[in-house]
Amino acid sequence: MDAALLEQMLLGSLLALSVYLPLRCGQLSLATPGFYAVGGYVAALLSTGVAAFAGSGATSPLPALVAEMVLGGMLAGLIALAIGGPVLRLRGIYLAIATIALVEILRVLNLNLPFTGGAMGIFGIPQPFAHAGGYVLFTLALLALACWLCQRLEAMRLGRAMAAIRDDELAAASVGIDTPRTKLIAFVASAVLAGITGALAAHFFNSWNARAGSFDASITTLAFVVFGGSRFWLGPVLGGLALTALPELLRPVGDLRLILFGAVILLGPLFFPQGLVTAERLRWLAALLRLGRKRGHQAPQAP
Amino acid sequence: MSVGRLLRLGTGLLTLSLLLAGCGSDDTNQPVDVTGGxxxxxxxxxxxxxxxxxxxxxxxxxxxxxxxxxxxxxxxxxxxxxxxxxxxxxxxxxxxxxxxxxxxxxxxxxxxxxxxxxxxxxxxxxxxxxxxxxxxxxxxxxxxxxxxxxxxxESSVIAPLAIERALKIQPGLKRAAVFYAQDDAYSTAETTIFQKALKEKGLEPVTVQRTQLNDQDFQNQISAALREKPDLIVLSLQAVDGGNLIRQLRELGYRGLIVAGNGMNTPNIYPICQKYCDGLLIAQAYSPELxxxxxxxxxxxxxxxxxxxxxxxxxxxxxxxxxxxxxxxxxxxxxxxxxxxxxxxxxxxxxxxxxxxxxxxxxxxxxxTPEGEVIQSQFFVAQVRMDPGGRSGRFALLK
The missing domain is CATH 3.40.50.2300 (Response regulator)
Structure with missing residues (x-):
């Protein structure tokens, strides 16, 4: 498989995790592409406008990339913090609509601000890695970190609180969980992750424009989570990897490939309504493996 | 095996396979592969x-x-x-x-x-x-x-020709209205060139309307533009949105000249604006009559x-x-x-x-040029002529 496609898949996974975080406490937020675009603009503007970020060699310095990712994540997080309070009072489909509106507002702003380059966007973004392989390793490390944090969340008080809110917000509030604060933390964490991903993606794609954060992108990232499963972090990761790769892997079938892709998206939720990865399926897989190992041990004793 | 261990194993395997896949292609020292052509x-x-x-x-x-x-x-x-x-x-x-x-x-x-x-x-x-x-x-x-x-x-070479031609067809043109898709690189780049060309001909645009690439309904922008009573409309739009806009423009009663940019320079606009494509002026980098x-x-x-x-x-x-x-x-x-x-x-x-x-x-x-820009000597302007049924038409070259 090609490193560039792999990189796109990993970026897809990171975005899927960003959609997963608010869903983890029952909040359907489609704002991820908006924050992704913001993070990308931060990186694009800094690395094309500030000499220290661009560097002087063939590749731009790695610390500059990390700094851009931190700044991009911070800006996205601050925006989420500022609007999270009022927006998160909405629930379910109303929250989804409000976050779509947020993505639209950010998109129109990005198209019309004097320094974001209009529809053409910003191009000629310097490259921190000479080869796509460098991006892959770097993004893999980032994804591993994000997955580890998500796994830690399962055992943490915050993670338990989020799960409680997802299952029943009223009951969670009545046992003393600060629901507005927990939801806000999830929303901000989602924005930070999307912002960081955007900063990395802007370098990888060479150019950045307002189309990065469109309504279409909202739906695509949501599909990652719906397809992969929203109960456990492995679901969005797999969904992001699979659905980003699929249109490319289907190239040999020619003109039919987008029809097949659509069919997969349609059939996925139809046959796996909870997504590909569920707790039952993981347990079942673990049991299967245990059984396989036992058989393996017994085999030599057989006559 | 616990769920946690299984996950760790899975993550490890995934990482390994991704790493292996990542360290693939490097084509710098390969020879040219001419098998099959x-x-x-x-x-x-x-x-x-x-x-x-x-x-x-x-x-x-x-x-x-x-x-x-x-x-x-x-x-x-x-x-x-x-x-x-x-x-x-x-x-x-x-x-x-x-x-x-x-x-x-x-x-x-x-x-x-x-x-x-x-x-x-x-x-x-x-x-x-x-x-x-x-x-x-x-x-x-x-x-x-x-x-x-x-x-x-480049559009800066070709686009102004269509405006010159419009002025030749109808010398008294005074009020130009401009449309472009503000979220599309081609549209925003070309409209700057059109607007500059209009100003140079003394046709300051009376209104500039912005649309979106994926829009299908342009009634708001069209009504706003028609209030200004334009006698020339200049479009920098791609084929699908441009075709729909022309159709709606004519349906809402605009009768004057329309100049379009390179985005609509394809016969595939015929099924979109049908009989309303008729009369559209587009500058050309190619003439079938050459x-x-x-x-x-x-x-x-x-x-x-x-x-x-x-x-x-x-x-x-x-x-x-x-x-x-x-x-x-x-x-x-x-x-x-x-x-x-x-x-x-x-x-x-x-x-x-x-x-x-x-x-x-x-x-x-x-x-x-040493930079890679094309040097071409001749450009042309064509006008779309639709057949009576409105199903098909042709780009008729203006001499």
């Missing part, structure tokens, strides 16, 4: 909202390939063209470019949209693969780097393939792009055979060869 790649928008252009371009490439391989290919070895769909967005173009480059193509044709070019061309530039753009008209494309060139003349042997051969091949239809500009430009690459490859191969030559060095030599040549193409005789 001399490899050239094309990346066109065959799906998404720009697919109407990709269709025109695909025919052009097929005809040029036939022509080349029918007359001996690259000194006896056939030219092998791999075509990939880029969709109509940037990640699609990036992925298709990378795929083609990894296949070991010597040169690339595409991508269809300027917006895609700004994203995908730097990949080819970085990996040292010659690109000939058949349809990018935005400012700044050849400037992306040494390996990037185009056969599609009387040269190269154009005669192209016309003959196109008419044979498409049942007597007249080729559109995008088809002629795509044909030209592959013709230019074919001729440059043949010259290079004669000087030093391609077989067994190192890939990276051959790509670079091909780019130098490409820029140095002069080509007799359907567009007329063309050359390149």
């Amino acid at each position: 001399v490899p050239v790649g094309a990346v066109l928008a065959l799906t998404g909202n720009a697919n109407v252009y990709g269709q025109d371009q695909k025919i052009g490439l097929e005809l040029a390939l036939q022509q080349r391989n029918g007359s001996g290919g690259i000194n006896g070895r056939p030219l092998k063209l791999a075509l990939e769909d880029s969709g109509s967005d940037e990640p699609g173009a990036n992925a298709a470019f990378t795929l083609q480059i990894n296949r070991g193509v010597l040169a690339l044709i595409g991508p269809t949209l300027s917006q895609q070019a700004f994203s995908a061309d730097p990949i080819a530039q970085r990996r040292g693969v010659p690109v000939v753009a058949p349809s990018n008209t935005a400012t700044g494309i050849p400037e992306i780097g040494f390996f990037i060139s185009r056969v599609s003349a 009387d040269t042997p190269a154009n005669a051969a192209f016309l003959k091949a196109f008419k044979a393939a498409k049942g007597g239809a007249i080729p559109p500009q995008l088809t002629a430009q795509a044909y030209t792009a592959l013709q230019v690459i074919g001729e440059a490859l043949a010259r290079l191969d004669k000087r030093q055979p391609l077989t067994g030559a190192p890939l990276a060095a051959t790509r670079k030599q091909l780019m130098q060869e490409l820029l140095a040549g002069t080509y007799a193409t359907p567009l007329g005789e063309i050359r390149f």
Whole structure:
């Protein structure tokens, strides 16, 4: 498989995790592409406008990339913090609509601000890695970190609180969980992750424009989570990897490939309504493996 | 085994496989692979909202390939063209470019949209693969780097011609209204040129209306524009949104002249605006009536393939792009055979060869500047004439 496609898949996974975080406490937020675009603009503007970020060699310095990712994540997080309070009072489909509106507002702003380059966007973004392989390793490390944090969340008080809110917000509030604060933390964490991903993606794609954060992108990232499963972090990761790769892997079938892709998206939720990865399926897989190992041990004793 | 351990194992395996996959392709020292023909790649928008252009371009490439391989290919070895769909967005173009480059193509044709070019061309530039753009008209494309060139003349050269022509048809024009899609690179780049040209002719636009690339309903913008009583409307829109806008413009009662940019320069607008396409003025970088042997051969091949239809500009430009690459490859191969030559060095030599040549193409005789910008001598203006049924029509050249 090609490193560039792999990189796109990993970026897809990171975005899927960003959609997963608010869903983890029952909040359907489609704002991820908006924050992704913001993070990308931060990186694009800094690395094309500030000499220290661009560097002087063939590749731009790695610390500059990390700094851009931190700044991009911070800006996205601050925006989420500022609007999270009022927006998160909405629930379910109303929250989804409000976050779509947020993505639209950010998109129109990005198209019309004097320094974001209009529809053409910003191009000629310097490259921190000479080869796509460098991006892959770097993004893999980032994804591993994000997955580890998500796994830690399962055992943490915050993670338990989020799960409680997802299952029943009223009951969670009545046992003393600060629901507005927990939801806000999830929303901000989602924005930070999307912002960081955007900063990395802007370098990888060479150019950045307002189309990065469109309504279409909202739906695509949501599909990652719906397809992969929203109960456990492995679901969005797999969904992001699979659905980003699929249109490319289907190239040999020619003109039919987008029809097949659509069919997969349609059939996925139809046959796996909870997504590909569920707790039952993981347990079942673990049991299967245990059984396989036992058989393996017994085999030599057989006559 | 607990769920946690299983997960750790799974993550580990995933990481390992991804790592292994990541350390694959490195093509710097490979020789050129000519099994099955001399490899050239094309990346066109065959799906998404720009697919109407990709269709025109695909025919052009097929005809040029036939022509080349029918007359001996690259000194006896056939030219092998791999075509990939880029969709109509940037990640699609990036992925298709990378795929083609990894296949070991010597040169690339595409991508269809300027917006895609700004994203995908730097990949080819970085990996040292010659690109000939058949349809990018935005400012700044050849400037992306040494390996990037185009056969599609920049819109700043062509677009003003249609306005001059409109003034010739109707000298008393006073009130121009301008439309463009504010989220599209081509539209925003071309409208700047149109607006500048209008001002130079003393036609300060009375209103500038912004639309979105994926809009279908333009009633608000049209009503706002018609309140200003314009007698000339200038559009920088792509085929699908532009076609719909013209249709709605006429339905809402506008009777005056309409000038459109390169985005609507395809017969594929006929099914969209139907009888309302009639009278549309569009400047052309290609004329079917150009009387040269190269154009005669192209016309003959196109008419044979498409049942007597007249080729559109995008088809002629795509044909030209592959013709230019074919001729440059043949010259290079004669000087030093391609077989067994190192890939990276051959790509670079091909780019130098490409820029140095002069080509007799359907567009007329063309050359390149050292930057890769096309030098073309003749441009034209056409007016769309629809048949009475409104199903089909033609681009009639204005003399």
